[in-house]
Amino acid sequence: MxxxxxxxxxxxxxxxxxALVEAGHTPVILDNxxxxxxAVLGRLQAITKQAVxxxxxxxxxxxxVEVVLRKHAIGAxxxxxxxKAVGESVAHxxxxxxxxxxxxxxxxxxxxxxxxxxxxFSSSATVYGEAASVPIREDFALSHTNPYGHSKLVIExxxxxxxxxxxxxxxxxxxxxxxxGAHPSGLIGEDPKGVPNNLMPYIAxxxxxxxxxxxxxxxxxxxxxGTGVRDYIHVSDLAQGHVAALGALLQQGRxxxxxxxxxxxxxxxxxxxxxxxASGRKIAYTIAPRRPGDIAQCxxxxxxxxxxxxxxxxxxxxEMCIDxxxxxxxxxxxxx
Numbered sequence: 001m002x003x004x005x006x007x008x009x010x011x012x013x014x015x016x017x018x019a020l021v022e023a024g025h026t027p028v029i030l031d032n033x034x035x036x037x038x039a040v041l042g043r044l045q046a047i048t049k050q051a052v053x054x055x056x057x058x059x060x061x062x063x064x065v066e067v068v069l070r071k072h073a074i075g076a077x078x079x080x081x082x083x084k085a086v087g088e089s090v091a092h093x094x095x096x097x098x099x100x101x102x103x104x105x106x107x108x109x110x111x112x113x114x115x116x117x118x119x120x121f122s123s124s125a126t127v128y129g130e131a132a133s134v135p136i137r138e139d140f141a142l143s144h145t146n147p148y149g150h151s152k153l154v155i156e157x158x159x160x161x162x163x164x165x166x167x168x169x170x171x172x173x174x175x176x177x178x179x180x181g182a183h184p185s186g187l188i189g190e191d192p193k194g195v196p197n198n199l200m201p202y203i204a205x206x207x208x209x210x211x212x213x214x215x216x217x218x219x220x221x222x223x224x225x226g227t228g229v230r231d232y233i234h235v236s237d238l239a240q241g242h243v244a245a246l247g248a249l250l251q252q253g254r255x256x257x258x259x260x261x262x263x264x265x266x267x268x269x270x271x272x273x274x275x276x277x278a279s280g281r282k283i284a285y286t287i288a289p290r291r292p293g294d295i296a297q298c299x300x301x302x303x304x305x306x307x308x309x310x311x312x313x314x315x316x317x318x319e320m321c322i323d324x325x326x327x328x329x330x331x332x333x334x335x336x
Contacts, residue, residue, distance in 0.1 A: 002026045003246070004074045006059055006107065007081030009036040011190045012122065012179055012235060014044060016078060019239035021048045023247070028072045029054040030065070031081070035193060043187040059103040065110035076118035076249070077111060078242055079104065082151075085197040086126070089148035100151035101158075108162060117169035119159065120245050125177045125231075125259070125298060127153045134265070135301035138175070138257055145293045156257075163255050170255060172245040177231035177261035177300050179238050181320040182327035189327030190235075199271060200232070200320070204328035207281040214283060216268050218290035223297060229265035231299035234315035234323070237262075244309040252308075261300025262313040271317065278321035279329070 003020055007013040008029030013036075020027040029041070031054065044052045053072070057064045059081050068074070082100040083089070089096040104121075111117065128136050129143030144150040159171045180200040182189030196202040205211040219226040241260045248256060266274075272283045306312045 001075040001250075002028060002072050004028050004030055004069060004072070004077045006030045006077065006079045007036075007122075009033060009038070009040045009054065010080060011036075012238060013080045014040050014188045015183060015235045015239040016080065016242050017044055017052065018047055018183065019236070019243045020078075021050065023243045025243075025246075027053075028068070028074065030057060030059065030068060032056065032058045035083075037191070040188060047183065047185055047187055059107045060098070062106040062110050065107055066113050069110055069114045069116055074114075074116055076120070076246055077107065077116065078120040078122075078246065079107060080122045082122070084124075084148065086146050086148050087197060089146050089151070093147035096147045096151045100148075101154050104155045104158065108158070112166070117166060118246070118249055119169065120172045120242055120249070121155065121159060121174065123156055123173050123175045124149065124152045125175050125261070125300065127156060127175060128298075130293075130295050131298065134297050134299050135263060136259065136298065137301045138259055138304055170249040170253065172249050172256040172258070174241060174245055175257070175259050175300075176238060177233055177259070177298070179235045180232045180324060181234040181236065181315065182323045183236065184323055184326070186323075186326040186330050189324065189331065191331065199230075199268060200275075200324055201328075203272060203275050203283055204324050206283050206285075207275065207279045207325065208328060212284065214272065214285040215288045216285050217288050217294060219287045220290075221296040223267055225267050225269045227268035228294060229267045229297040229299065231261040231263070231265055232271065232317060232320060233260060233262050233313050234320050237313040237315050241305065241309070241311050241313075244311040248309050256308060258305040258308065259300040259302050260305060260313075261302050263300055263302045265297055265299035266317055271321075274317050275321045275325070278318065279325040
């Protein structure tokens with residue numbers, strides 16, 4: 001099947017592109033390169049050993065998206081394009097509602113115009129807000145603590161309304177926990193512009209000397225070492241989860257809402273120690289006060305995804321750190 005992959009040159013999108021190719025699909029990337037690099041396309045071709053098709057543009061341009069869907073006879077869409085930094089969403093909420101919510105409306109309108117109704121959506125565990133307990137199941141109450149989480153929740157509600165109004169649509173909502181790691185080739189990985197918003201790329205930049213030290217926000221949580229606990233999932237496992245969800249939509253003909261996580265939490269200090277082991281570098285860090293809105297623990301119950309998709313995350317924290325370090329320590333030596 002020809003699959004439109006929005007945001008396909010980005011961190012998760014590039015790994016999803018590889019997973020789609022490995023599963024026998026033909027991905028067509030749509031990306032505006034606002035948070036990715038065109039050089040990724042050549043690296044994807046080197047990994048997959050086949051040409052990678054990319055249409056440069058924005059999901060907000062409904063007519064353009066419609067042309068792309070028709071031109072490539074797209075049978076399904078995996079939607080990964082969107083802004084994703086919690087702090088930025090608080091400072092610039094309109095950017096998040098425009099890029100994420102309005103962008104998804106535009107994409108869905110184009111899909112409806114051409115009769116394409118198979119949709120895999122990149123959601124987030126942020127839709128659970130401050131969950132009352134862990135592990136988090138899909139039937140937990142939904143809420144939000146920032147505009148980024150709100151934008152994901154609104155999109156989930158839009159998709160549910162569309163699936164009700166159009167019974168021929170098939171929708172998979174995938175609630176990510178914390179994607180980390182990189183492709184084992186070392187050719188692609190997370191390469192944020194500016195100061196990283198997420199833990200692993202920040203640690204990796206400290207390891208290379210690009211940043212002086214990691215700030216750990218709070219060491220007085222009710223966790224084994226006092227630092228926050230999160231569910232880190234290898235990006236390749238996450239990418240394979242998308243392919244499994246797409247297959248389930250096509251084969252089972254029902255809508256899905258699933259957690260994609262490992263079901264295990266790791267503290268910030270655990271991740272720091274694992275990265276030190278993987279890199280052979282000491283990670284300097286300082287302790288700062290807790291950030292407003294942060295919670296002590298957040299990790300998934302991924303059992304429903306395993307039951308419905310036959311999928312589970314298999315890569316360890318050690319592999320996540322080794323692959324991140326291979327990418328981070330070698331990415332500046334890779335030819336564009």
